[in-house]
Amino acid sequence: MEESRESPADHGFYMPAEWEPHAQTWIGWPERQDNWRHNALPAQRVFVDVAKAISVFEPVVCASSAQWENAGKQLPEEIRVVEMSINDSWFRDSGPTVVDTRSYTSRMLFGKMKRRLQVLAGPYTGMKALSTYKDPRQSTQQTHQEKQKQWHYSWQYSK
Known part of the structure; x- marks a missing residue:
């Protein structure tokens, strides 16, 4: 796989406001127990409530590095849980970056991620979208192609 020296900005992309x-x-x-009191249990209860409230209006995806099974048990079924290496729950700082452009469908771009989720730019650059992930609610019978298609669709950003 070739590494591009171009940035998303070189292709007309920008980071949209929240x-x-x-x-x-x-x-x-x-x-993270070093960030949250009482093993993060009070914070997790609040995050469940916040995720439920958001999910009334739009789909929610919850990422967890070490506790994705625990998150999947606490969150309702309509909230998708994925195992992904993140540093903390503040996604704008430690999660993947979503970029946008006025002329293309947006894609989520990931940097160097060591765990199971790795994504490269989509069709606008001519590169393949590549993803592997682990979702506790997905059947282990699901093929890699089915997973890739599902994730590719979920990254599309409709205006």
């Missing part, structure tokens, strides 16, 4: 229209919300699961 208040701009979007297709879904990504949140991180509070799990």
Whole structure:
């Protein structure tokens, strides 16, 4: 695989503001015991309530590095939980970056992620979208192609 020296900005992409229209919300699961009191349990209860409130209006995806099974048990079924390496629950600082452009469908761009989720730019650059992930609610029988198609669709950003 070739590494590009171009940036998303070279292709007309920018990082949208948090208040701009979007297709879904990504949140991180509070799990770092050095950041959260009482093993993050009070914070997790609040995050469940916040995720439920958001999910009334749009799809929600919750990412967790170490406690994705725990998050999946606490969150309602309509909230998708994925195992992904993140530093903390503040996704704008430690999660993937969502970029937008006025002329293309947006894609989520990931940097160097060591765990199960790795994504490269989409069709606008001529590169393949590549993803692997682990969702506790997904059948282990699901093929990689089915997973890739599902994730590719979920990253599309409708205006």
